[in-house]
Amino acid sequence: MKLTEIRQQGYKALIDALGVAGTLRFLQQLEVGYGDYTRERHQWLNQLTIDDFRNYVKQKKVE
Numbered sequence: 001m002k003l004t005e006i007r008q009q010g011y012k013a014l015i016d017a018l019g020v021a022g023t024l025r026f027l028q029q030l031e032v033g034y035g036d037y038t039r040e041r042h043q044w045l046n047q048l049t050i051d052d053f054r055n056y057v058k059q060k061k062v063e
Contacts, residue, residue: 014023 011023014026018026
């Protein structure tokens with residue numbers, strides 16, 4: 001299932017359970033987040049190899 005499909009089904013589930021107004025109120029409560037994404041990104045990116053990247057691209061082409 002693609003991310004857009006998951007998002008659409010999630011919104012539908014929220015609307016079905018909470019109604020439109022309740023869904024909007026729920027979504028307004030979501031926070032921006034925390035941490036330093038750039039620093040954290042370098043931590044996991046530095047562990048990847050070119051072979052890891054190639055395998056990832058091949059896998060995405062199959063999906």
